[in-house]
Amino acid sequence: MATQLRTETSLIEALAAAVGAAHVLTGEADRRFAATDVFNAREVPVAVVRPGSIDEMQAVVRACAAANAPIVVRGGGASYTDGYLHARPGGVTIDTGRLKAIDIDEHNAVVTVEAGVTWAELYEALKARGLRTPFWGPFSGLAATIGGSMSQNTISHGAGVSAESLLNIEVITGTGELLATGSAGNSKPRHYFRHFGPDMAGLFTGDCGALGVKARISLKLTRRREAFEAASFSFTSLEAMHGAMRAIALEGVDDENFGLDATLQQGQIGRQEGMGAKAEIAMSVMKSATSIASGVKSLARMAAAGDRALKAATYAVHYLTDGCDQAEARSKLGVIKRLAGAHGEEIANTVPTVVRGMPFAPLFNTLGPKGERWVPMHTLLPHDGVLGFHHALTAYWAQNQAALDAHGIYTGAMFMAVGGSAFVYEPTFYWPDARSIFHDRMVPAEHLATLPSYPENPAGRAEVERMKHDVIMLMHAHGGSHLQIGKTYPLLEGRNAASVMLLRAIKAAVDPAGILNPGALGL
Numbered sequence: 001m002a003t004q005l006r007t008e009t010s011l012i013e014a015l016a017a018a019v020g021a022a023h024v025l026t027g028e029a030d031r032r033f034a035a036t037d038v039f040n041a042r043e044v045p046v047a048v049v050r051p052g053s054i055d056e057m058q059a060v061v062r063a064c065a066a067a068n069a070p071i072v073v074r075g076g077g078a079s080y081t082d083g084y085l086h087a088r089p090g091g092v093t094i095d096t097g098r099l100k101a102i103d104i105d106e107h108n109a110v111v112t113v114e115a116g117v118t119w120a121e122l123y124e125a126l127k128a129r130g131l132r133t134p135f136w137g138p139f140s141g142l143a144a145t146i147g148g149s150m151s152q153n154t155i156s157h158g159a160g161v162s163a164e165s166l167l168n169i170e171v172i173t174g175t176g177e178l179l180a181t182g183s184a185g186n187s188k189p190r191h192y193f194r195h196f197g198p199d200m201a202g203l204f205t206g207d208c209g210a211l212g213v214k215a216r217i218s219l220k221l222t223r224r225r226e227a228f229e230a231a232s233f234s235f236t237s238l239e240a241m242h243g244a245m246r247a248i249a250l251e252g253v254d255d256e257n258f259g260l261d262a263t264l265q266q267g268q269i270g271r272q273e274g275m276g277a278k279a280e281i282a283m284s285v286m287k288s289a290t291s292i293a294s295g296v297k298s299l300a301r302m303a304a305a306g307d308r309a310l311k312a313a314t315y316a317v318h319y320l321t322d323g324c325d326q327a328e329a330r331s332k333l334g335v336i337k338r339l340a341g342a343h344g345e346e347i348a349n350t351v352p353t354v355v356r357g358m359p360f361a362p363l364f365n366t367l368g369p370k371g372e373r374w375v376p377m378h379t380l381l382p383h384d385g386v387l388g389f390h391h392a393l394t395a396y397w398a399q400n401q402a403a404l405d406a407h408g409i410y411t412g413a414m415f416m417a418v419g420g421s422a423f424v425y426e427p428t429f430y431w432p433d434a435r436s437i438f439h440d441r442m443v444p445a446e447h448l449a450t451l452p453s454y455p456e457n458p459a460g461r462a463e464v465e466r467m468k469h470d471v472i473m474l475m476h477a478h479g480g481s482h483l484q485i486g487k488t489y490p491l492l493e494g495r496n497a498a499s500v501m502l503l504r505a506i507k508a509a510v511d512p513a514g515i516l517n518p519g520a521l522g523l
Contacts, residue, residue: 008046008090011067015049015092018059023050023098029437034093035086036438037079038366039375043086045072045093052098054114054170054178054215061213062176064092064515071174072517073209075148076118077442078140078363080375081486083152083208087519094213096147104129105191109221110167112191115147115214119157120360122146132224134159141360143442147214152484153206155418157256157359161483163205165219167194171204171212174511184218191218203506208486208520211510225322228255229333230352234313235344238390241315241415242423244343246383248319249417251339253332256355259317263412264428317344317415318352362444371451373433375464376414377471378426379480386423389478393427396474400467407460408432409467422481427471429464433457485521492522 015024025031025048035044046069051057064071070091074084084093096116102125103112111133113122119137126132138144138156149162150169159165168184168191179185181201183193194201204212235241241259248254319336323329337346368374381389397404397411404410409431416424432454439448472489475482482489492500507514507523514523 007067011063011069011092012047014063014067015047015060018063019049019051019056023052024048025050025095031093033437033441034074034084034095036436037077037082037085038438039080039373040082040085041436042082043089043091045086045091048074048093048095050095050098054099054172057094057099057213057215058172058176058178060092060094061172061174065175065513068513068515070515070518071213073115073147073151073213075116075145075151076140076143077438078138078144078366079148079152079484079486081484081488083484083486083520084517085487087487096145096214099147099215104131104221106131106221108190108192110191110218111221112216112218113146114216115145117146118142119144119146119149123359126221127224130224131221132158133165133219134222135162135165137360138162139359139361140363143363146217146219150205150214150217151207151209152486154483155416155424156258159255160419163202166201166205167191167218167220169201169204169214169218170216172215173212174513174516178215179212179510206483206485208484209517210520210523211507211516213516225324225329227324227326227329228320228322228356229326229329230318230320230349230356231333231337231340232316232318232347232349232351233340233344234347235315235317238315239387240343241317242383242386242390244340245317245415245417245423247339247342248336249423250420251335252420253321253335254319255322256320256352257317257417259315259415261413262314263410263430264414265313265316313347315344315415316347316351318349318355320352320356362447363442364444364447366443367435367439367451368430371435371453372430373435373454373457373461374428374430375468376426376428377468377475378424379475379478379482380418380422380424381475381478381480382421383423385478385480386425389425389475389480392474392478393425393471396467396470403463403467407457407463409460409464429467431457431460431464433461487519487522490522 012024012026030048031044034048035041049060051060061071070086070088071094072084072086072091073094073096075096099114099116101114102117102122106129119141123136135158138154150166154162168182170178170180170184173179180189182196184191245259321329321332323332366374409429412428414426418424434454434456485491
C-alpha cells in the first residue's frame with residue numbers, strides 16, 4: 001500500500017509539472033465523476049488532468065507511460081458504453097476541455113480543430129462564415145467533442161458518419177509521440193488530403209481511444225445552405241416505416257432523418273408542453289428561418305397542424321432537406337413526400353422544424369421524461385436484416401414482460417437510415433432508479449428541479465444489464481454492427497481471424513505498454 005501511494009504521488013507530481021497543479025484534479029468528487037458515464041460506473045482514476053496544449057498532452061502521456069498508468073480520454077462525456085471508464089485501477093483520465101483551437105482555412109476548404117472543441121462550438125464558428133462540415137454533429141453536440149466523435153464514430157446531423165468528413169488526424173501514441181496521417185504527415189505538413197498512401201486516418205476512427213489520444217482533427221468544409229424544408233410522417237407499423245425510409249435513403253435527398261416509436265415520440269412531445277418550452281421553440285424556429293416572414297410562416301403552419309397526430313403516431317419519421325435555394329429544398333422534399341406517402345401519412349412537422357432551429361439540445365434525454373434512468377443500445381443492420389431483428393426483439397420483450405413489469409422498466413426505440421445501405425435500430429431502457437453524479441453535473445439544474453427522484457434500484461439495474469446483454473447478442477445474431485463500441489459491444493468475438501491479428505499488431509506497435517484505454521475494443 002505504501003509503495004502504491006508513493007507511485008501515485010510521484011505520478012501526480014509529474015502530471016502537475018506537465019500541466020500545472022491547478023489542472024490536475026484529485027478531489028474525490030471529480031475523480032468519481034470521471035468514473036461514471038450515462039449508465040455505468042467503474043474504476044476511479046487517481047487524477048483527472050486537463051492539458052492546455054498538444055505539447056502538454058504529450059507530456060501527460062509520457063508521464064503515464066513512465067508510471068505504467070492506464071490512460072482514458074474524456075471528451076463531452078455522453079458515452080453509454082463504458083468508452084471512457086477505466087477497466088484497471090491506478091489510471092489517469094485526460095479531460096480535453098481546454099483544447100479549443102479552431103483554424104478555418106476557407107480557401108482550401110479545411111477546418112482543423114483541437115480535440116476538445118465541441119460540435120456546437122464548431123457549428124457556430126463556421127456558421128458565421130456561411131460554412132459547415134458535411135457531417136456536423138450528433139444530437140449531443142453541446143457536450144460532444146470532435147475528438148470524442150472520431151474515437152467513437154457518431155451520426156445524426158448531416159451526411160453519413162463523422163469519420164466520413166475527416167481529412168487528417170494527429171494522435172499521440174502510447175509512448176507520447178505525435179503521429180500525423182495523410183498530407184498532414186508530410187515533411188511540409190498540410191491538412192488538405194486524406195488518401196496519401198494507405199488510409200492511416202481510418203485506423204484512429206472508431207478506435208475508442210485504444211490506438212491513440214486524439215490531438216488535432218482536420219475536416220472537410222462545404223458551403224452552408226440556408227434554405228431548408230421539413231416534413232414528418234406517421235406509420236402504423238415498423239414494416240411501413242422501414243419501407244419508406246429505405247426508399248428515401250436510396251434517393252439521397254435528405255440532409256437528416258430520424259424515426260421514433262410511440263414511447264420516444266410521446267416523450268419528445270411531452271417535453272415541449274408548457275409556455276416556457278413553447279417560447280423557446282418559437283425562438284429557435286425564428287432563428288433558423290431564412291427571413292422573418294418565413295419564420296412566421298413556419299410557426300403558423302405548426303400551430304395550424306397541431307400535434308394530435310404527432311402524439312398518436314405508432315411510428316413517426318422526421319426529415320430535413322436543404323438546398324442552394326428554397327426551390328431545391330422543396331424539390332427534394334417532394335421526393336420524400338411521394339415515397340413516404342406510399343407507406344404512411346404526413347403529419348405536423350413540429351419536431352424537425354425545432355431540430356433545425358435547436359440542433360444541439362441540452363442533455364435532458366439522459367434521463368426519462370419523468371426522471372427515470374435511461375440507457376440506449378444500438379445496432380446498424382443491412383436493410384434485409386431489419387425486419388427479422390425487429391420481430392426477434394419484439395418476441396424477446398414479450399418473453400421478458402414479467403421482469404419489465406416487476407421492476408417498472410419500459411422500452412422505446414429510435415431509427416435512422418445511414419446512407420442507402422445501413423439502418424440504425426436503437427432500443428432504449430427506462431426504469432426508476434437513483435440519479436448518479438453524471439446526471440447531477442451534466443443535466444441542467446433547472447431541468448433536474450422539475451423531475452422526481454427515485455431511490456436506488458439495484459435489482460432493476462441488474463435486470464437492465466441482463467437484458468442489454470441479451471439484446472446485444474440478438475443484434476449480432478442478425479448481423480449487426482455498432483458505432484461507439486467502448487467496452488460494451490463484442491467487436492472481436494467471431495471476427496475474421498486475420499483482421500483480429502492485424503488489429504492486435506497495430507495496438508502493440510502504437511501502444512507497446514498497453515496503457516491506452518485498456519479493455520476498449522476488447523483489447
